[in-house]
Amino acid sequence: MDLYEHQARELFADHGIVVPRAEVTGSPKQAREIARRLGGRVVVKAQVRTGGRGKAGGVKLAADPADAELTARQILGMDIKGHTVHTVMLARPVDIESEFYVSYVLDRAAGRFLAIASAEGGMEIEEVAATRPEAVARVPVDPAEGVTPAVAARIADAAGLPARTVDVLVRLWDVLVHEDALLVEVNPLVSTRDGQIMALDGKVTLDDNARFRHARRGDEADAGHDPREAAAAAKGLHYVKLDGEVGVIGNGAGLVMSTLDVVAGCGARPANFLDIGGGASAQVMADGLSVVLSDPAVKSVLVNVFGGITACDAVADGIVRALGTVRLTKPLVVRLDGNNAERGRALLDERAHPLVEQVTTMDGAASRAAHLATTP
The missing domain is CATH 3.30.1490.20 (ATP-grasp fold, A domain)
Structure with missing residues (x-):
């Protein structure tokens, strides 16, 4: 559950962090x-x-x-x-002397949290990491130990932050622990000309599994929820809006995540994560395609399915049915492989929609969708 900036700042203030x-x-x-x-x-x-x-x-x-x-x-x-x-x-504006970046994020692969900090705040940390990786410190945090003043001092020293940020680093960890957060980020954390350390911005993601403990904030966050995410949730779909131009649909979270990476590797950005599941029906496929196509940022759509429990002909039937109810104005690239793949491809060939094309490999399909999305 992602919070709005003003909600994140309220959490910071509740834990003693100064905000304007x-x-x-x-x-x-x-x-x-x-x-x-x-x-x-x-x-x-x-x-x-x-x-x-x-x-x-x-x-x-x-x-x-x-x-x-x-x-x-x-x-x-x-x-x-x-x-x-x-x-x-x-x-209220602040008289800034210097800007920093600080975040705590869950490192699922390592089974711990990671502190990421830099003395170069106020800009996208990805840009800093790409151009000057030495300017970004990454310090593992043992969940059992947490961020004590000693650990916070190590983080500050590694990132080149002033010593007076140590207390804020400890308090930000308190936000993460006590509010059941998976991500806590401040960019920028600033030092003012009168010596105060203040959080000017905030990004907090709470664990959905702890939603029952944060009902009020969840209701406030949902009040402005992306309408496509709300529509997808109502249909039982696992959809997350992203910031790209290639719509992505797949069956199985692992396959969808891999597809997002391949699309990015082809020079485009995924517009969403949508997993239709391992036993999805044709109706689920049709619903998913409708949600993805409703996003005006989408320039092309990639359907990547490996047939197992979900047979490829059922997926193809869902695409055909969706084309009967949704006006397709964006190119649709389909890759079907596995159970009943040949029958699924034949169904799409029979439909012969001018904006639908099939590619037999994942890499090839991702490359084609990326090209269609990024070529004027």
């Missing part, structure tokens, strides 16, 4: 009043659960209350990577 004063609204007129209460000059930030808000124009500085109303009006209703902005957060 801020309020949230969905009304431009209320934005004017909030700006007046906060002192006039404010930062207006779109509240959507995705990155890249600043580059998309979803984070702007307003000089006064009237400008705050105008800016809120411009940002509300924006589409940022497929997420519609329903609310904005107005925050």
Whole structure:
């Protein structure tokens, strides 16, 4: 369960981490009043659960209350990577001296948590890691020990953070443990000119298995939930919206994850994760295709199925049925292999839709879908 930035900041404040004063609204007129209460000059930030808000124009500085109303009006209703902005957060500006990056994330493969920190905050950590990997420290955290002041001091030293960040590192770990989080991220964590350490932004993902302990926050998060995720959940589908342009459908979480990696390796970005399961019916396939095609960011769709419990002819029948109810405007690349693959391919050949093509290998299908999505 991903929280909005303002929810993450509330958690930080609950655990003693300093955050600038801020309020949230969905009304431009209320934005004017909030700006007046906060002192006039404010930062207006779109509240959507995705990155890249600043580059998309979803984070702007307003000089006064009237400008705050105008800016809120411009940002509300924006589409940022497929997420519609329903609310904005107005925050008091901070006089920044330096910016840092800090996060704790679950490392499932190693069975532990990983602290990731850098003295170069305020920009995408992936960019820093790619161009200057030595600037990003990765420190394993034993869940049994946690982040004690001594461990926090090691993290700060490894990343080149000032000693006064140690207390915040300990408190962020408290957020992760006590709030059942899988990810806690602050970018930027800043040092102000008067010596304070403050969290200017926040990203928190709570464990869905602990949702019953966080009912209020879950309800608030779902209130602005991506409509495609909500529609998929209502149909019993395992769908997660991502930030790319290639829609991905597969049967089995492992196969879908592998498909996402192959698509990325072909120079495109997956637009979603959608697992139709190991025993999916033709109706499930039709429902899944409808959800993926409803995403305006999708430029092509890749269906990658290895027939086992789910026979390939059932998948093909689902595609054919979906084409009868959904107007296909994006190219659809299908790879069928395994149980009843030949019969499934024949069904698609019989339908002969001009935007549907078949490729026999996963690598080939991913390459074709990536090409179709990224070629003007």
